[in-house]
Amino acid sequence: MSMNNQGRPTRPAEDSAASSAQATSTGNRALMLEEALIFEIGDSTRTGVDLPAAPKAVSRLGGLERKAAIGLPGLSEQETVRHYTRLSRQNYAIDLGLFPLGSCTMKHNPRLNEKMARLPGFADIHPLQPIQTVQGALAVIDELGEWLVKLTGMAGVAMSPKAGAHGELCGILAIRSALEARGDKRSVILVPESAHGTNPATAAFVGYQVEDIPAKPDGRVDVDALKARLGPDVAGVMITNPNTCGLFERDLKNISDAVHEAGGFVYCDGANFNAVVGKVRPGDLGVDAMHINLHKTFSTPHGGGGPGSGPVVFSEALAPFAPLPFVERTEDGKLALIEEESMEDHHASSFGRMVAFHGQMGMFSRALTYILSHGADGLLQVAEDAVLNANYVLRSLEDVLDAPFANAGPCMHEALFSDNGLAEGFSTLDIAKGLIDEGFHPMTVYFPLVVHGAMLVEPTETESKAALDQFIGALRSVALRAKQGDPSLHSAPHFAPRRRLDETQAARKPVLVWTEPVVEQAEAAE
């Protein structure tokens, strides 16, 4: 699941290039080190590995030997370590500080998870090993699946989806399969305006027409409008709960009942499950399918944008259509992997395979480690602290930033603000870039689309009160500058490894791969 940043590419203001510090001959600034590309510092003769000797053998490549240079630069081991260490220092990360991207649940990533995922018994096994040699791996999948089913109050789980959006796809495919199985050709999926972009994209990808459902002024789905639209052409609704305004959809059960009565299914986008894990089970609210982002609620690392993992829990009605493969316990107590071979006997109405092999095993072992560490009591505390932290941020800033739904009751895991009340010419983007100079990663900006200049702050439960106070102080000061019209905000950030970047140029003339500089070629030709 991703967050929009500013909707369209932006470019720096004309006058924002103020040189802020004394120049150095290297371009470095003490610990802030510039680093060239591997193509500029490496070459094809260098390598950082020693290989075993090859036995003598006659080539059997069928005359397809690669002759031309590939163009892959190598570095020694030391240079490689230094290159990537230097690059790493140009990134902000949870390990450095609060990372309040709304709807992304950037919580602390415990290192025990990493240690467990690297046990050779999990990391060094092949996905097609005979089943008798991978009973422990299947047990991880089975045990994690059982937790997910119990935490959500659902009937079954598909573990193979590779990420949140892939899980959405899995859920929508199950809905369509269930409808087809009863000979019902429905063509419309209803999606609230505030939904993640992946929701409409997923529904359209599977061939559904997407129709928006409006929100009410309090930030929640307009239940009457939704009910009025239900009918024999509606396959289902996709609802995010808690929604992207950070609010719990109080009427979800009511909505589910109406959708079911009209013959449709309810898909719940579980991106924000962290707020309610252990507090409510989506199964009790009539949900038929919901994906769970293991990289959000269950702390598997985001890794600079993946890999994610998006298991999907299903109601009784949809569970029979879940994809292959899945793990099943046999009568003798052993674990079996149900694949194509055994599908006919065990799972005849499965809609098939979504991915090679069995899903994100490396994420399963991490998520299970995390879940076992917290236990049922700890997970409940996770939700409570996540919601407490978000409300603390909301109430500590509502005097300086417009909080459009502040009167709609408490927020859940994230606090939503708008750009209403900033000085003329100042925007959410200025606040975001100003926060960078203060040493924080900005919140999600310009999402959800239903609020003008949205700023969506999700602190998560792994922030201390002291860290929150520091963040609140920083955001308060930047917000006040934006309200007072401090022009220096337009050129922020001033202290990051880069100033504002020209995204418009990047999109207009895309340079997506490195090429030898043209100048040198021209000189060589002379």
Next chain:
Amino acid sequence: MRYLPLNNQDRSAMLATIGAASIDDLFIDIPEEARLTGPIHGLPMHAPEMAVERHMKALASQNLVAGDVPFFMGAGAYRHHVPASVDHLIQRGEFLTAYTPYQPEIAQGTLQMLFEFQTQVARLLGCDVANASMYDGSTACWEAIGMARRITKRATALLSSGLHPHYVGVAKTMARFTGDALVHQAPSLKPETDIADLIGQIDKNTSCVVVQYPDILGRVEDLSALAQATQAAGALLIAVVTEAVALGALRSPGEMGADIVVGEGQSLGVGLQFGGPYVGLFGCKQKYVRQMPGRLCGETLDAEGKRGFVLTLSTREQHIRREKATSNICTNSGLCALAFSIHMTLLGEKGLRGLAEVNHAMAVTAAERLENVPGVKLLNASFFNEFTLVLPKDARTIVRALADRRILGGVSLGRLYPEEADLANGLVVAVTETATLEDIEAFATNLEELLA
């Protein structure tokens, strides 16, 4: 609860600031009848690090570790040695605990890495451009078929019989819902690939031809004629590479004319991990770049004129285009792409070619030894590091029996094609630099005993 920094004193102070009497006041929007009042029954409570470690280790110990035994499995996932510095570097918190680089000024580390990755992948595949990675090879393959449909406005894809059956399975699942027609049959146990048949099947409705190189049985054949025939009919050639190391020895699909090249990048940096997470590679010709799925990183300048990198062409993507996006995908496989890129940087051209050479030489050595086992035939005329043996009996039982003797001796075609009785005796054997001559001998001797 070691991951939760708040104590009860903090919680009380914060509730006072909020103006709530208790934590329950913050959950009033959850209908009371559905609200849980205590931990869910039947689930264990929180546990110390040691106890969790004990539990996980007990599970891990029930698996037969590939590195502990003679190991010859492939079929889309390959065991290669990953240098120690790769895993060290990807565990730096600045990479591990960062998110998608939406704020480029403080994400240049990830962005520059992605730009380098895209360039490495494009060059390896022989493409003009490559994206910042996909979930894995199988989903990248389906995305390529969808891209060909958008470009050609046709909806019939010809899938080679040599395409990995799981990749075929993914495409079949998706095609059922998108309305694409797929033409496909299971492979036959012949030394030649089905390129000639594919050329004969192309017609004016064909959107693309999807061919794996080397294919599921390890066979390699020149794709040039297929590329020409495909393009002459106005269709696209999609080449699928499941073993990235092969392109250190073999001509790239791009060089032979493929329009889109997708692959599984797991071989470099990532490890086996029981099938995931892996990293999908996706490259294509420049003219198709705006139809590409997935994230792209591009070069630009900052306000001071310094070179920097940003995510770009996002108007293709779901967060802007919503239902009109080229794909619903929103994450890539960032950390696995990083592992791939670091491993590739350590290798460099010299190392990659050397690695490919060792793989091929070990595989040739193993093939020659194994075809000397009585009753065993080597199917392939050509191969890289993987080949198919035809045994005198069902290979599934042999693979299981070998596993009981602590040898992981290949992937049976029965596992991959349970419905194809003609393929039951086929055994796909992969040999990488991690195998030793002693491993090969142990495999051959045990195979001989089991077949006797």
